Amino acid sequence: MRDTYLRIWQLFTGVAVAVLLGIHIVMLHLTRLFGANAADLTSWESMLDRARQGALATVYIALLAFGLYHGLYGLRGIILELSPSHTTIRVINWVFIILGIIVFIGGTYVPIALLSS
Amino acid sequence: MKERNPRQNYLGARGWLWGGNYKLERYLYLLHRVTGLGLILFVMIHLIVTTIFRIQGQDIWEAAMALLSNPWFKVGEYLVVLAFVYHGLNGLRLTIQELGLAMGKPIPPVYPWKDALRKQRPITTVILAIIVILGVIFLFSYLQGGR
Numbered sequence: 001m002r003d004t005y006l007r008i009w010q011l012f013t014g015v016a017v018a019v020l021l022g023i024h025i026v027m028l029h030l031t032r033l034f035g036a037n038a039a040d041l042t043s044w045e046s047m048l049d050r051a052r053q054g055a056l057a058t059v060y061i062a063l064l065a066f067g068l069y070h071g072l073y074g075l076r077g078i079i080l081e082l083s084p085s086h087t088t089i090r091v092i093n094w095v096f097i098i099l100g101i102i103v104f105i106g107g108t109y110v111p112i113a114l115l116s117s
Numbered sequence: 118m119k120e121r122n123p124r125q126n127y128l129g130a131r132g133w134l135w136g137g138n139y140k141l142e143r144y145l146y147l148l149h150r151v152t153g154l155g156l157i158l159f160v161m162i163h164l165i166v167t168t169i170f171r172i173q174g175q176d177i178w179e180a181a182m183a184l185l186s187n188p189w190f191k192v193g194e195y196l197v198v199l200a201f202v203y204h205g206l207n208g209l210r211l212t213i214q215e216l217g218l219a220m221g222k223p224i225p226p227v228y229p230w231k232d233a234l235r236k237q238r239p240i241t242t243v244i245l246a247i248i249v250i251l252g253v254i255f256l257f258s259y260l261q262g263g264r
Contacts, residue, residue: 021205042182072157074157078133083126114171
């Protein structure tokens with residue numbers, strides 16, 4: 001039953017990532033089509049301006065959380081197709097949980113620090 | 118008679134690549150995984166740029182952005198966007214398939230029968246067409262000097 005819930009979360013995070021990453025890509029990669037100047041978006045001032053907006057920081061942190069879950073759960077599924085033993089599966093689970101937490105903390109530290117800069 | 122464990126993967130790592138009788142859909146699924154692994158790798162690199170480089174100040178940030186404006190990085194960036202478009206839309210197709218949607222009305226199993234994959238083949242075709250159209254739009258954006 002637990003695996004079913006984890007799988008449903010995989011579908012839910014997939015949809016969430018598609019929406020949030022879609023917003024991110026349209027904002028930063030379809031710039032010329034919407035008349036924006038691409039060079040301005042990568043400037044230090046423009047980056048700081050975006051980093052100070054709480055809504056955008058929230059979007060990026062949510063994107064990181066959903067993306068990490070979706071990616072690591074997907075990678076776990078690929079590895080589990082090799083039919084490892086139950087002990088190996090437990091080790092893989094914990095490695096991915098710890099890796100996900102470390103990357104999430106590392107990835108959210110800077111956006112939160114820049115919010116108040 | 119030797120008892121077989123239904124959970125056992127008898128193909129091993131070859132099972133990742135071999136599509137068997139599933140043909141097109143199975144290879145689209147393989148590409149789904151390849152693009153997914155590529156996106157995980159990209160996210161890790163992207164996090165390094167947007168955290169470690171960014172926190173070190175304006176000079177390091179601008180040097181990193183100058184490096185990333187190299188045309189080869191732009192090609193790589195386009196491939197990442199293409200991988201995202203493919204992974205997202207093919208993921209939608211896989212979800213529709215997994216949930217048993219778009220199967221049409223049940224019909225008697227009269228030969229020549231249609232299996233589930235062939236019933237959903239129109240969705241596959243539409244999704245592939247959308248991927249190509251979006252790929253062209255993003256290519257146009259990049260060629261126009263977008264990011």
